Each structure stands twice: as structure tokens, then as C-alpha cells.
Amino acid sequence: xxxxxxxxxxxxxxxxxxxxxxxxxxxxxxxxxxxxxxxxxxxxxxxxxxxxxxxxxxxxxxxxxxxxxxxxxxxxxxxxxxxxxxxxxxxxxxxxxxxxxxxxxxxxxxxxxxxxxxxxxxxxxxxxxxxxxxxxxxxxxxxxxxxxxxxxxxxxxxxxxxxxxxxxxxxxxxxxxxxxxxxxxxxxxxxxxxxxxxxxxxxxxxxxxxxxxxxxxxxxxxxxxxxxxxxxxxxxxxxxxxxxxxxxxxxxxxxxxxxxxxxxxxxxxxxxxxxxxxxxxxxxxxxxxxxxxxxxxxxxxxxxxxxxxxxxxxxxxxxx
Amino acid sequence: xxxxxxxxxxxxxxxxxxxxxxxxxxxxxxxxxxxxxxxxxxxxxxxxxxxxxxxxxxxxxxxxxxxxxxxxxxxxxxxxxxxxxxxxxxxxxxxxxxxxxxxxxxxxxxxxxxxxxxxxxxxxxxxxxxxxxxxxxxxxxxxxxxxxxxxxxxxxxxxxxxxxxxxxxxxxxxxxxxxxxxxxxxxxxxxxxxxxxxxxxxxxxxxxxxxxxxxxxxxxxxxxxxxxxxxxxxxxxxxxxxxxxxxxxxxxxx
Numbered sequence: 397x398x399x400x401x402x403x404x405x406x407x408x409x410x411x412x413x414x415x416x417x418x419x420x421x422x423x424x425x426x427x428x429x430x431x432x433x434x435x436x437x438x439x440x441x442x443x444x445x446x447x448x449x450x451x452x453x454x455x456x457x458x459x460x461x462x463x464x465x466x467x468x469x470x471x472x473x474x475x476x477x478x479x480x481x482x483x484x485x486x487x488x489x490x491x492x493x494x495x496x497x498x499x500x501x502x503x504x505x506x507x508x509x510x511x512x513x514x515x516x517x518x519x520x521x522x523x524x525x526x527x528x529x530x531x532x533x534x535x536x537x538x539x540x541x542x543x544x545x546x547x548x549x550x551x552x553x554x555x556x557x558x559x560x561x562x563x564x565x566x567x568x569x570x571x572x573x574x575x576x577x578x579x580x581x582x583x584x585x586x587x588x589x590x591x592x593x594x595x596x597x598x599x600x601x602x603x604x605x606x607x608x609x610x611x612x613x614x615x616x617x618x619x620x621x622x623x624x625x626x627x628x629x630x631x632x633x634x635x636x637x638x639x640x641x642x643x644x645x646x647x648x649x650x651x652x653x654x655x656x657x658x659x660x661x662x663x664x665x666x667x668x669x670x671x672x673x674x675x676x677x678x679x680x681x682x683x684x685x686x687x688x689x690x691x692x693x694x695x696x697x698x699x700x701x702x703x704x705x706x707x708x709x710x711x712x713x714x715x716x
Numbered sequence: 717x718x719x720x721x722x723x724x725x726x727x728x729x730x731x732x733x734x735x736x737x738x739x740x741x742x743x744x745x746x747x748x749x750x751x752x753x754x755x756x757x758x759x760x761x762x763x764x765x766x767x768x769x770x771x772x773x774x775x776x777x778x779x780x781x782x783x784x785x786x787x788x789x790x791x792x793x794x795x796x797x798x799x800x801x802x803x804x805x806x807x808x809x810x811x812x813x814x815x816x817x818x819x820x821x822x823x824x825x826x827x828x829x830x831x832x833x834x835x836x837x838x839x840x841x842x843x844x845x846x847x848x849x850x851x852x853x854x855x856x857x858x859x860x861x862x863x864x865x866x867x868x869x870x871x872x873x874x875x876x877x878x879x880x881x882x883x884x885x886x887x888x889x890x891x892x893x894x895x896x897x898x899x900x901x902x903x904x905x906x907x908x909x910x911x912x913x914x915x916x917x918x919x920x921x922x923x924x925x926x927x928x929x930x931x932x933x934x935x936x937x938x939x940x941x942x943x944x945x946x947x948x949x950x951x952x953x954x955x956x957x958x959x960x961x962x963x964x965x966x967x968x969x970x
Binding site: 405406464465467468491492493495496499500502503504506507508509510511512522524527528529530531532533534535536537538539540541542581582583584585586587588589602634637638644645647650651652658659669670673679680681682683693694695696697698699700701702703706707710711714715 | 727728733735742753754756757811812813816838839840841842843844847848851852856857858859860874875876877878879880881882883884885886895896897898901928929930931932933934935936937938940942943944945946947948951952954955956958959961962965967968
């Protein structure tokens with residue numbers, strides 16, 4: 397049996413969770429039963445997309461104290477369910493919640509876990525997970541040697557199938573057991589929306605990135621104009637942050653954010669690996685730089701060699 | 717206050733990575749190593765906490781790896797950490813569980829008030845070691861944190877998630893796994909710092925790997941599919957070619 401932890405946001409199921417359920421249904425070597433596990437403050441909503449999934453069963457643990465994330469209490473629930481049901485595999489989305497939670501469950505149950513996996517299968521009796529490593533420059537096949545094995549996933553290959561409403565009603569099993577009070581000692585007191593100026597970088601469809609080449613705060617202005625014209629968010633390299641041109645929240649790269657816009661325009665950015673790791677999931681990357689030998693020209697789709705201060709306003713002008 | 721920061725010494729460049737013949741790890745030749753970048757931010761944060769509180773605090777840096785991993789500890793000491801502990805091993809294939817076991821036993825008897833980890837390593841990205849160490853030490857742990865503030869016997873922080881920032885207040889001692897630039901951008905070690913680090917001590921403890929739960933079978937290189945086509949020789953033709961490409965790809969719409 398495969399147990400899928402289903403993450404919700406404001407009582408709505410995450411698309412990534414639906415993808416994972418779908419993915420789990422296509423793992424014939426790993427048991428033909430796929431059950432879901434939901435934890436939350438509220439009952440499962442009537443609008444819930446769950447009726448479109450092919451889950452065999454859903455276990456639901458409702459607890460009014462779960463108005464905010466209580467890491468140890470969540471981990472206690474999952475550990476108990478895993479102990480009772482003995483699944484071969486436990487899957488969760490590779491999100492801030494999934495990664496935190498499964499690492500706690502893995503510690504408690506003393507079992508193995510792999511984070512951020514793109515695939516899992518059985519080969520010669522071994523459970524093999526595939527995951528990007530070194531920021532996505534290598535792909536690793538790794539053996540997970542424990543039962544159960546815990547995985548957080550971002551299944552890439554699996555496009556969500558068009559959901560059909562299932563004929564059979566999914567059986568919802570309410571879980572009812574009490575948790576020791578000390579597991580609630582660690583609990584978020586509140587949830588604050590992150591305050592990002594302008595368009596949110598991590599969700600933006602278009603991003604203009606700035607680096608050393610913009611030279612000054614003055615230089616930022618023409619790039620801001622380009623961004624405004626495109627409806628793009630502004631991000632940049634560590635150099636741009638160090639110089640105070642952009643806030644730390646807008647840093648793209650290994651110590652900053654990972655972005656996945658359709659379009660990324662990198663201006664005056666040389667293309668150091670630690671920056672490129674943060675933007676490699678962008679659809680199209682355009683680079684503008686006056687140094688024809690800058691490494692970014694081998695890591696972009698299209699490049700323009702030349703002076704930013706001439707080219708960027710010209711593009712903005714054309715866009716108008 | 718006693719602060720521990722656990723750091724990882726990892727291969728730096730991703731573009732030059734070549735696989736070893738057995739494909740179980742990367743070939744070490746010609747590769748630069750560095751302190752995992754998010755860990756540098758954790759070290760920086762520890763130093764800022766110490767600076768804000770006065771010089772009484774002690775920052776101890778822990779790392780697990782071959783003898784070269786002492787370079788990471790030296791870098792942290794040049795930034796301002798006080799001393800280091802290197803858990804030395806020549807064995808490879810340490811998974812998060814084995815690493816956490818060794819780190820926890822080294823940390824256990826030393827009574828730290830605050831233990832910091834980078835939330836993710838730039839090589840394996842398993843995001844587990846800090847959480848697993850906290851479990852073994854029976855300490856509370858908040859992962860992916862920013863805005864860490866230290867009070868007399870507690871700390872407050874924000875945990876970054878896709879849904880927003882979760883606010884925590886935690887009693888010390890506690891473990892935190894930290895984000896990068898939004899927590900603290902690391903300083904470059906000063907010449908004085910580098911000279912001073914030479915006088916600071918690194919204790920070495922030999923460690924043996926337990927039984928890993930997660931093991932590399934085979935690595936594969938992902939090829940860069942971006943072609944880097946240069947659009948025209950002069951400004952005018954380059955920009956008009958760019959417009960054409962953007963329009964073809966439907967990237968000029970809303």
C-alpha cells in the first residue's frame with residue numbers, strides 16, 4: 397500500500413498533491429492500493445477535488461488545534477497512521493510542509509527518506525528514487541533501503557490527467573485518537589503573508605534580473621521601466637543585493653529564491669552557477685551583457701551582446 | 717550563550733562537474749570546494765547574534781567530512797566563529813541519518829543554547845540533517861527560518877512556506893535550519909579574520925558511518941539544452957530579432 401499525505405491550503409487541495417496521487421496510481425510494482433491522509437482543522441470540504449481522484453480510501457484527522465502548523469503534532473499523527481497501516485511507501489509533496497513533516501516522521505520511525513524526488517520505481521527488488529542533485533545539474537538514482545520509505549516529490553513527467561468524477565464514492569475514514577499535549581508545544585502562532593514589493597518573484601510569469609552590470613541605483617531605473625512595461629517582477633544577483641539595489645527577498649539563486657517564470661531577462665549578469673541554479677526552470681532565458689565571454693551566453697536561449705544602457709531602453713520603447 | 721553552527725563542505729561549481737568512472741560520485745579533479753552557501757548565512761547569523769549581545773557568547777562550528785573539510789571550519793572562524801569541531805571520516809556515502817547520528821553525539825554533551833544548520837545542502841538537497849539532529853537531541857526545531865531574534869531564554873522566528881510566513885516562539889535550547897540571503901548575507905572574511913583564524917582551535921573526532929538508509933546507485937549528467945543564440949551584431953537588429961522571438965513564443969502577451 398502507498399500512503400499519500402495530501403496537503404491543503406485554505407481547505408483546498410494542492411495541485412501538486414493531486415499530481416502525486418495520480419502518480420502513485422501508476423506505480424503497479426509498489427502495491428495496487430493508494431490511500432490518502434489529510435490532516436486539518438476543518439472537515440473535508442464538499443467541493444473537494446478528491447472525488448475526482450482514484451484514491452481507494454482517505455484517512456482524515458481533524459483537530460481544532462490545527463488552525464496553524466504544529467510540526468510535532470502533525471508528525472505524531474502521521475507516525476501513528478504509518479505504524480497502524482504499514483504502507484510500503486509514504487509520499488508527500490516537496491513543499492516547505494512536506495519536507496519538514498516527513499523528515500520528522502523519518503526520524504521518529506527511524507526510516508529512510510529522500511526529498512525533492514522526481515520519480516520512484518522498483519528495480520530488481522530495490523526501491524529506487526530519482527532526484528535532481530547539485531542544484532539540478534545531475535540526476536541521482538538512489539536506493540531507499542527501509543520499509544516504509546518516505547519521499548517528498550515533484551513528479552515532473554506526470555501531467556495531471558483530465559479528472560473524471562469517480563463512480564464509486566471514496567471511503568472517508570475519520571481517525572480518532574488523542575495526541576499527548578506536549579506535541580503542541582511547538583506550533584506556529586500566526587501566518588503572515590510575505591510582504592514583497594511589486595509582483596511576487598516566486599510566482600511571476602516574467603522576471604527581469606539585474607546584476608553587477610547595472611552599475612548603480614540609477615541603473616536600476618531603466619530596468620524597472622522594462623519590468624513595468626512587461627508586467628514583470630524584478631530580481632537579481634547577490635551583487636545587486638550587496639549594493640542595496642534590490643532587497644534580499646529579491647535575490648535569485650542558491651541562497652535566494654528559485655524562480656520559474658515563462659520569461660527571464662538577465663541584464664548585466666555574468667551567469668555564475670549559484671545564480672543560474674535559481675533560474676534554470678525558467679521557460680526562455682534572454683541574456684544582455686557587454687562581455688561576449690560571459691558564461692551566461694552558454695546558459696541562455698538568446699543573447700544580446702552590448703551596452704545595457706542602450707539596449708534595455710530600446711526594448712522598453714519597442715514594447716510600448 | 718553557546719551557539720553551534722553545523723556546516724557542510726561541498727563541491728562548488730556545478731558547470732564543471734564530471735562523473736567518476738563508477739558514476740557513484742563526481743570526479744574530484746579540478747573541482748573547487750566551498751562551505752555550503754546557505755550554511756555561510758547561518759554562520760553569519762550566529763556572528764551577528766554574538767556581536768549584538770557582546771563578546772561573552774561562544775560560536776562553535778561543526779563539520780563532518782575528510783580532513784579537507786577543516787577548510788570550511790577555517791573559513792567560518794575567519795568570519796568570526798570561535799573554534800571548530802571536525803568529525804573526520806574517509807568513508808563516503810553518509811546519508812542524512814548517519815550524519816545526524818554522528819553530529820548529535822558530538823553536540824549532545826556540550827550544552828548549546830542554539831544550534832543552527834543551513835536548511836538544505838547545495839549537493840544532495842535532502843533537507844533533513846538539522847531536523848534529524850534535533851530529534852536525536854530531543855530539542856524543538858523550526859526549519860526554513862528567517863528573522864531570527866534571540867531573547868534571554870527563547871527565540872522568535874519566521875518560517876517561510878508557500879502559503880506565507882509562520883511565526884514561532886521557541887524556548888531555548890533549540891535547533892533552527894536557516895534560509896539564505898533573507899536571514900543574513902555572509903561577510904567576506906577580513907585579512908585580520910583570516911590571520912586570527914590560524915590561532916583558533918579545531919578539535920578532531922574520528923567517526924564511523926552507521927548503516928545508511930539512502931544510497932547513491934548511479935548519477936547522470938543533465939545536459940544543458942539552452943543554445944545561447946546571439947541575436948544580431950548591432951543594437952537595432954538584435955532588439956528587433958528579440959521582439960520577433962518573444963512574439964513567436966507568445967511572451968509579449970499580458
